[in-house]
Amino acid sequence: MSKINAIVREVTALTERISEFRIAAADGAALPGWDAGAHVLFDLPDGDTRAYSLIAFAPMDKAPEEYRIAVQREPEGKGGSTHMxxxxxxxxxxxxxxxNDFPLTPNAPAVLLAGGIGITPMISMATTLKDAGQAFEFHYxxxxxxxxxxxxxxQETFGDSLHLHCDDAASALDLDxxxxxxAAESHLYVCGPKGLIDATKAKAEAAGIAADRIHFELFDAPQEQEGDSAFEVELASSGExxxxxxxxxxxxxxxxxxxxVMYDCQRGxxxxxxxxxxxxxPDHRDVVLSEAERAAGNVMQICVSRAKSPRLVLDI
Known part of the structure; x- marks a missing residue:
């Protein structure tokens, strides 16, 4: 995969922990275009990468001059946000x-639900829906x-379509x-902490909403949990x-x-x-599987999930 040599044009503090970055090609050339929900992988000095969703408050250019992202500083994270x-x-x-692993479904009404820094991909989604004249609700x-x-x-851009919910106020989110x-034909898009995604999926599943109408994206990989211990994985194909x-x-x-092994997001x-x-x-830590699939324990996402037993034998 070819890399883009880029330069930081502008940095703006949005809150105490969140800053916006405007990033352009180092040679001044136009950047590759993108659609609502897309992200960009940025390289870190240690050889790792971090994905940040692209933001647009106006319809996206096919050959943009810059990318706009927002990064929340996570002191307990793995250092990506600190570097940024x-x-x-x-x-x-x-x-x-x-x-883009989080695309909009064309020509379908939408309900957008963002928690915390999960707002970033939702902005371009709302922009695209508004520009297309498509019905949508936007919860933040x-x-x-x-x-x-x-x-x-x-508030200025999306007006009455936007609903702000603060946990410390009467406007707190009522997920139910x-x-x-x-609506029967609406698609639900959720981005934010794992707890929000898990709760939304469980309630939507209980309400009989079809899985293909629920779309989600974690804004970060699950962190190591207190009490995590070593376990063994045996490969069925080789016995290793x-x-x-x-x-x-x-x-x-x-x-x-x-x-x-095949993988992509490494967020589950x-x-x-x-x-x-x-x-x-398995000790399931993804947001992909249904409650029934988790209970059955027949499959797992090996990028984030661990084991409750001393050993797992996997079909690899």
Whole structure:
């Protein structure tokens, strides 16, 4: 995959923890175009990457001059947001062309539900829906008004379609009401913390909403949990056994051991790394599987999920 040599044009603090970055090609050329819901992978100094959703308050250009992203500083994260927040105007950075794992369904009414920094991909979605004259509702939830990025700009741009929900006010999100108000033909798009996605999926599933009408994207990979311990993974095809320590995923260890595995998001929301579980009990940490699939324990997402049993035997 060819890389884009880019430069930071502008950095703007939006809240105490969230900053906006405007990024252009270092040579001044136009950047690859993108559609609502797309993200860009930015390279970090340690060789890792971080995905940030692209933002547009106006219809997207086919050959934009710059990309606009917002990054929330996560002191307990793995360092990606800290690196990004250290960038100043003029800083050089490399990235990949935009990729979209969270596209809008064409010609269908939509309900957009964003939690926290999950607002970023929803802005371009709302912009596209508004430009197309398509019916939509836009819900944005946060702990308090002061930590919610773009609040005033969103109100000015989307007017009565936007509903702001603050946990510390009477306007707190009523998830049951959002699900109950979903029209038969509407699609639901959710982006935010894993807890919000899990709760939304469970309530939508209980309400009988078809899975193909529910779309979701995590804004970050699940973090290591207190009490995580090592476990073993046995590959059914070869009998090889790998030990998965705390802080590393099954994919991390298998790749280091020379095993070729398919994956994409590494956040537990795309389903590409899913594999069959022959024996053992998975500790599911994805947002892909239904409650019934989790209970059955026959499949798992190996990018984020771990084990409750000492060993998993996987169909790899």
């Amino acid at each position: 927040h250290g960038l100043k105007p003029g800083a050089e950075i490399t990235c990949a062309a935009p990729k 939830s946060g702990r308090s008004a002061g930590v919610m990025a773009y609040r005033e700009a969103l 009401a959002v699900i109950a108000g979903l 056994v790998f030990t998965i320590p705390p802080g590393q995923s099954i994919i991390d260890v298998l790749e280091a051991g020379g095993v070729d 929301d795309c389903g590409i790394c899913q594999c069959d579980v022959i024996s053992g009990t």
